[in-house]
Amino acid sequence: MHPAIAYIQERRDAFVEELKTFCRIPSVSTKSEHKGDMQKAAEWVADSMRVTGLEHVQIVPTAGHPVVYGDWLHAPGKPTALIYGHYDVQPAEPLDLWITGPFDPTVRDGELYARGAVDDKGQVFMHLKALEAHLKTQGSLPVNVKLLIEGEEEIGSPNLDPFIAKHQDILKADVVVISDTAMIAKGAPGITHGLRGLIYFQIDVEGTKSDLHSGSFGGAVINPAFALAQILSQLKDKNGRITIPGFYDDVRRLPAEERRALARLPFTEKKFQKTIGAPALFGEKGFTTLERLWTRPTLEINGLYSGFIGEGAKTVLPGRAMAKVSMRLAPNQDPAKIARLFTQHVKRICPKTVRLKVTEISGRGMPWLAPTDHPAMQAMAQAIQKGFGKKPVFTRTGGTIPVVATFTRLLKVPSLLMGIGLPDENAHAPNEKLDLDNLHHGMLSAAHLWNELAETKLK
Amino acid sequence: MHPAIAYIQERRDAFVEELKTFCRIPSVSTKSEHKGDMQKAAEWVADSMRVTGLEHVQIVPTAGHPVVYGDWLHAPGKPTALIYGHYDVQPAEPLDLWITGPFDPTVRDGELYARGAVDDKGQVFMHLKALEAHLKTQGSLPVNVKLLIEGEEEIGSPNLDPFIAKHQDILKADVVVISDTAMIAKGAPGITHGLRGLIYFQIDVEGTKSDLHSGSFGGAVINPAFALAQILSQLKDKNGRITIPGFYDDVRRLPAEERRALARLPFTEKKFQKTIGAPALFGEKGFTTLERLWTRPTLEINGLYSGFIGEGAKTVLPGRAMAKVSMRLAPNQDPAKIARLFTQHVKRICPKTVRLKVTEISGRGMPWLAPTDHPAMQAMAQAIQKGFGKKPVFTRTGGTIPVVATFTRLLKVPSLLMGIGLPDENAHAPNEKLDLDNLHHGMLSAAHLWNELAETKLK
Numbered sequence: 009m010h011p012a013i014a015y016i017q018e019r020r021d022a023f024v025e026e027l028k029t030f031c032r033i034p035s036v037s038t039k040s041e042h043k044g045d046m047q048k049a050a051e052w053v054a055d056s057m058r059v060t061g062l063e064h065v066q067i068v069p070t071a072g073h074p075v076v077y078g079d080w081l082h083a084p085g086k087p088t089a090l091i092y093g094h095y096d097v098q099p100a101e102p103l104d105l106w107i108t109g110p111f112d113p114t115v116r117d118g119e120l121y122a123r124g125a126v127d128d129k130g131q132v133f134m135h136l137k138a139l140e141a142h143l144k145t146q147g148s149l150p151v152n153v154k155l156l157i158e159g160e161e162e163i164g165s166p167n168l169d170p171f172i173a174k175h176q177d178i179l180k181a182d183v184v185v186i187s188d189t190a191m192i193a194k195g196a197p198g199i200t201h202g203l204r205g206l207i208y209f210q211i212d213v214e215g216t217k218s219d220l221h222s223g224s225f226g227g228a229v230i231n232p233a234f235a236l237a238q239i240l241s242q243l244k245d246k247n248g249r250i251t252i253p254g255f256y257d258d259v260r261r262l263p264a265e266e267r268r269a270l271a272r273l274p275f276t277e278k279k280f281q282k283t284i285g286a287p288a289l290f291g292e293k294g295f296t297t298l299e300r301l302w303t304r305p306t307l308e309i310n311g312l313y314s315g316f317i318g319e320g321a322k323t324v325l326p327g328r329a330m331a332k333v334s335m336r337l338a339p340n341q342d343p344a345k346i347a348r349l350f351t352q353h354v355k356r357i358c359p360k361t362v363r364l365k366v367t368e369i370s371g372r373g374m375p376w377l378a379p380t381d382h383p384a385m386q387a388m389a390q391a392i393q394k395g396f397g398k399k400p401v402f403t404r405t406g407g408t409i410p411v412v413a414t415f416t417r418l419l420k421v422p423s424l425l426m427g428i429g430l431p432d433e434n435a436h437a438p439n440e441k442l443d444l445d446n447l448h449h450g451m452l453s454a455a456h457l458w459n460e461l462a463e464t465k466l467k
Numbered sequence: 468m469h470p471a472i473a474y475i476q477e478r479r480d481a482f483v484e485e486l487k488t489f490c491r492i493p494s495v496s497t498k499s500e501h502k503g504d505m506q507k508a509a510e511w512v513a514d515s516m517r518v519t520g521l522e523h524v525q526i527v528p529t530a531g532h533p534v535v536y537g538d539w540l541h542a543p544g545k546p547t548a549l550i551y552g553h554y555d556v557q558p559a560e561p562l563d564l565w566i567t568g569p570f571d572p573t574v575r576d577g578e579l580y581a582r583g584a585v586d587d588k589g590q591v592f593m594h595l596k597a598l599e600a601h602l603k604t605q606g607s608l609p610v611n612v613k614l615l616i617e618g619e620e621e622i623g624s625p626n627l628d629p630f631i632a633k634h635q636d637i638l639k640a641d642v643v644v645i646s647d648t649a650m651i652a653k654g655a656p657g658i659t660h661g662l663r664g665l666i667y668f669q670i671d672v673e674g675t676k677s678d679l680h681s682g683s684f685g686g687a688v689i690n691p692a693f694a695l696a697q698i699l700s701q702l703k704d705k706n707g708r709i710t711i712p713g714f715y716d717d718v719r720r721l722p723a724e725e726r727r728a729l730a731r732l733p734f735t736e737k738k739f740q741k742t743i744g745a746p747a748l749f750g751e752k753g754f755t756t757l758e759r760l761w762t763r764p765t766l767e768i769n770g771l772y773s774g775f776i777g778e779g780a781k782t783v784l785p786g787r788a789m790a791k792v793s794m795r796l797a798p799n800q801d802p803a804k805i806a807r808l809f810t811q812h813v814k815r816i817c818p819k820t821v822r823l824k825v826t827e828i829s830g831r832g833m834p835w836l837a838p839t840d841h842p843a844m845q846a847m848a849q850a851i852q853k854g855f856g857k858k859p860v861f862t863r864t865g866g867t868i869p870v871v872a873t874f875t876r877l878l879k880v881p882s883l884l885m886g887i888g889l890p891d892e893n894a895h896a897p898n899e900k901l902d903l904d905n906l907h908h909g910m911l912s913a914a915h916l917w918n919e920l921a922e923t924k925l926k
Binding site: 077204206208215216217218220221222223224225226227228229231232233237238240241242244246248272278280284285286287288289290291292297300301304305306308309311312313314315317320321322323324325326328329331333334335359360361362363365369370376405406407408436 | 557591607623653663665667674675676679680681682683684685686687688689690692693695696697699700701703705707738745746747748749750752759760763764765767768769770771772773774775776779780782784785786788789790791793795818819820821822828829864865866867890892895897918
């Protein structure tokens with residue numbers, strides 16, 4: 009057994025206690041009252057990097073919460089990996105739904121319950137301990153590593169792109185490793201190799217300068233909420249297919265072989281339906297749920313507002329109505345092109361009796377699909393097989409991780425997404441938890457990864 | 468000149484000062500911090516009734532704000548009129564849009580600016596002074612009168628129906644006089660003889676138990692906001708015609724003669740459009756704006772909510788979506804029948820992949836259309852002609868005054884709607900005002916009304 013692996017095996021329980029100290033810090037990035045806690049969490053990460061044996065450890069201020077950086081660069085001729093994670097967490101509310109306090113980490117039935125346990129403190133910790141295992145037993149790492157742990161992921165990483173752009177030379181690497189995703193099911197460790205892209209719009213429809221009395225004016229002027237409903241109902245047909253002309257033109261067709269691979273994954277639609285509590289599943293005809301989620305684009309209404317939404321009745325004829333509409337894009341779709349098609353379509357179908365404003369309100373996310381036969385991908389597959397004792401599956405996610413696109417764009421290197429979360433671990437919800445078996449096997453996998461990557465030609 | 472008329476002519480300016488003292492009381496019925504002001508306003512009305520010479524004046528407690536009652540019943544053999552009005556006002560917010568304070572009554576260019584000036588303190592005051600003119604100059608009234616001035620009109624009169632039901636004997640009358648409406652234009656005094664009815668619903672659509680992440684789940688489950696948009700867009704066609712089967716079956720057809728009368732009224736669509744600030748007028752094909760507003764039913768979305776409506780972007784797939792939908796009903800439509808047709812239609816068109824709840828959330832209002840040749844109506848027309856020096860026009864309103872239906876149902880007597888407001892006097896909005904010419908001529912008309920009614924056979 010490799011000494012680093014033995015090191016991790018021996019400390020399994022001690023590591024859980026150590027992770028608890030990280031999870032006790034309420035580093036909620038969205039709330040200004042936690043500014044001090046954010047600093048504390050950054051210091052926890054920096055201290056932990058130093059104990060691990062990393063060098064050049066520093067807490068770098070940004071316009072928002074600081075970034076923590078550290079590296080170890082004494083493996084000349086070997087690949088350099090940039091590890092990305094985040095130390096901030098989602099707000100814990102509603103507090104009354106937590107069985108034990110969100111910042112009082114507690115183990116029950118092999119799971120660590122705490123805000124941030126899986127998203128993303130546990131996964132950052134996993135990497136820190138895997139590096140420690142190498143450095144404490146060997147005095148060295150098989151590869152060069154750089155760590156970039158930010159504090160603003162849960163608020164959309166507003167200062168990360170500028171930070172990466174500014175420090176491109178320092179962050180230069182051959183591969184990026186990101187552990188902030190989930191595997192498809194317990195016992196099925198995996199590699200995420202695809203993400204959907206994202207564009208996000210706000211549609212504002214104005215009928216009249218101000219709200220009117222629905223009795224005095226109703227019937228003689230357009231109702232902007234009705235105009236909005238008409239527009240929205242013409243974005244998809246009754247079968248859930250998006251009706252924007254040209255929308256599907258560039259969507260990558262799923263090869264039969266990939267389809268079969270998806271069908272073999274440990275995923276049941278029945279269980280999925282039960283988890284979300286829907287009366288029925290619904291989506292584009294001719295595709296399975298996994299295909300819909302991972303390989304097909306979607307258009308969703310994220311928000312809707314007009315007039316009076318309090319309790320009871322108010323006879324107002326609203327002056328304005330608003331919808332937030334976003335699209336998740338499948339591989340090969342171009343966010344700029346789809347944004348143009350969407351805007352044109354909405355303008356075309358909008359009744360002429362209202363004023364329309366279509367505004368793009370969030371950064372675009374590129375869809376991402378990495379080849380599974382890339383040498384770095386295969387190295388990670390090897391590492392996971394050794395760490396979990398199981399051949400990993402290749403999965404995708406329907407979500408968007410903008411930092412992947414940033415790394416692709418700015419550093420021009422492949423990203424490896426090695427997530428050890430589970431779909432039911434309540435990231436962003438009460439009773440967030442982390443499976444401690446997965447933490448342990450993830451740590452082993454991470455330790456193996458550096459050995460595997462050392463043997464891989466990446467340049 | 469009748470002494471009562473002379474009395475009013477002589478006191479034109481003094482009356483304005485007196486009305487200001489009423490308007491200075493911030494009797495906002497919806498806000499609990501104004502409970503003391505509500506009592507003060509009720510006392511102002513009661514004191515004013517006593518000064519006028521009314522008898523049995525009392526402030527009657529209800530489950531909410533009190534009702535003020537007074538009467539004068541010494542004209543045996545003559546008709547009895549019940550005068551209804553309200554002493555409560557709408558909230559004044561947004562305060563920064565008022566040129567002078569809402570409770571600091573100020574005269575500019577022949578208009579009294581104050582919250583409640585036209586709705587409804589000025590119109591209650593008009594009746595008090597017309598009665599005073601008779602009682603102070605003659606020691607008597609030509610008819611019997613009862614006054615019922617409530618304090619909860621602006622919050623939907625929740626305690627008025629029980630009050631009227633309980634005191635039917637005391638309130639017994641031959642005719643009800645209500646001054647809480649507007650004339651169609653300055654210089655065109657009128658009588659409102661028609662109202663639309665009202666039914667009001669909330670539609671709740673549930674897709675999943677809770678909100679989901681739009682990336683992880685979008686495309687594989689129905690979006691309830693989209694299902695709601697589909698439902699709403701199927702309630703009216705693109706021409707604004709309501710598509711609920713059977714909806715128009717009972718709508719009273721407008722006789723050609725009434726159509727011609729409407730067309731002669733001093734109303735221009737251009738000015739109407741400018742007032743509401745709409746890019747275009749819009750409504751049921753084949754009808755003028757006035758016909759749409761007064762004689763045709765309408766279906767309006769009053770409120771719309773789903774998901775995230777704050778600033779910026781949140782990638783939520785909402786679990787639920789909600790709409791408030793109301794219908795204004797034309798004469799001969801039965802609220803109970805239309806409520807049934809609406810509910811059936813919504814259930815029929817709702818996608819089966821969501822849970823639907825349709826709830827009626829407000830009392831039903833019957834449409835109302837009174838014959839213009841009724842003797843009481845003709846008496847009021849005479850009074851207005853004398854008071855304003857102009858033949859009144861018969862108008863309707865697209866709104867609903869539930870108390871009219873209550874009086875019709877419980878007291879079984881005709882209602883006379885004699886409003887002296889103007890369409891642009893900002894009732895319910897900042898800079899509410901009252902035209903002082905209209906107040907004066909309205910007072911004269913009210914004084915004449917009692918003489919005219921004394922000569923009218925109503926029993």
